[in-house]
Amino acid sequence: MVEYLPRSAWNARPPNGGPGNLTVSRVEGAVIHWPGTGSTSVIHSKAAVASALRGWQDYHMDTRGWSDIAYQVAVDQAGRAWTLRGLRTQSGANGDTDVNERYGAVLLILVTGEQPSAAMKATTRGVIADFRRIYPRGTAIRPHSAVRPEPTDCPGDPARAAIARGEFTPGHSEDDDMTPAQMQELKNFIEARTQAYALWTHRQLRKDLSAVVKAYALDIKNYERQTDAADAARAAAAVWATAPRSLQVDGTPAVDEPAAPDPNADPDLSLPDLDPFPDTPAEEAPASNGDQPTA
Template sequence: MQLVTRKQWGARTPKAAASYLASTKGVKVHYTGSRVDPKIVDDHDLCAALVRQIQNGHMDGNGWNDIGYSFAVCPHRYVFEGRGLHKLPAANGAGLNSDHYAVLGLVGNSGLTVPPDLMLHGIRDAIDHVRAQGGAGTEVKGHRDGYATDCPGPQLYKWVQDGAPRPKTKEEDVALSDADIAKIADKVAERVWKRDGIIPAADGNPDNAYWTGATTVGYVAKQVRGLAAAVAALPAPVPAAVDEAAIVQGVLAGLSVDAIAERVIASVGESFAEQLLQALALRLGR
């Protein structure tokens, strides 16, 4: 589980300590009940900002001691610690909070309304976590099961009714097309040109001089385009410095190749050439 602690997302200090929750029947799944900006799918920083916004609304608007949810899950499979384990939530409704943990999916009634597969995986991660560490039982219900509300919305509620299954898409089955690989390579190369002050050749021929020399751009672009032939020579495993999950998650979340490339660039640092190649190779199963 990719847990984001309260300190990491910038949570406020609760006004008062939550009541202790020894065990529950299970989990109730929630949605925000308001508009969620679809931009959060392409910008993970917006996810933490939204969780902070929700906490502010609960504490300042509702007068609650803290954010009402036990955990919140974003489109990138990150699980944000809300009240956390063994703490009575406030989001399920008076008299109902002691029966279930409250897990929020960051989708709303407009904007982003369909939970991406990664979010569903994250909600399942949170469910497994509270079962293993928080004394939660096996029930998985929607907020509307026991309270007069539309929550968690039609999309999430249908998933709950279906048994809250993990999505069928498996990370190891994700493959980028050759065209997508080329686009990612081009995007990375373009960014490195700007970073290193390189002026591309006027004719755009990748075999010309600007692909070689002190920069690693040539290695990245040419080898990524010829990935199948180059993979056999790659060392394993993928270096720890590369966040290859950023590529997988980007593909599963349906991000544009530009957005995936941005994540790759942010994740691999100075030695990104070899690491990018290895990460893409791993994802292609080559």
């Protein structure tokens, strides 16, 4: 909520009658104004603002014949909000009775060529938020030049541009207040960072993928070696399980070991037949007299 300086803060004159309060159902939004003095002398101090408000009230009441200063609320460059007619009282600043019944009126205390300060914009957003709480359908924010039946340059180019950028809209952040050049610079920065990040990610993924491929290839080789060894061992076991018992593991004929004697059987006392004259080579056999070779 905005803290509003009372009318006594600028020593306002009492109003001379007035049009009464706005009708909630008719209000469409708020209109932004400026004094339009044509001067470039800034009005920043509290005393200077109070003096200016008294002067505008005198002009509106004494010269224009209006009931009071025309606006509802004023906001200065320091971010101070000044109560003029008040948000509920119909303004006399928008151009004619119909427009005054459909819109409120907020005065920005700006001089020719002056940019609204961050404090002014922040307080104006607060005033607009308060206005919308009273008039829920009054969401529009328009420059005076957009609603006045007759042409006007109010509220000046800087304020008009701020309205177009949404800088007086409740919820707007000052971080969003960027010139086109700043926006382009930010866009270029984001694009450069995005490309750099994409390149870094690509390189990292290539490194990681290369490491994964190498590790996978090594695992495959180790698996194949282990699998081949295991398969060979299983194949050998299968071969030797079906091999003749007369073969040793290395493939040489096995030597049968003699069977152990049966302790319950009589021993075999028979002897094998022995040849008293074993075969001898012919050249070593003894010669007989009757068999002398003839000459």
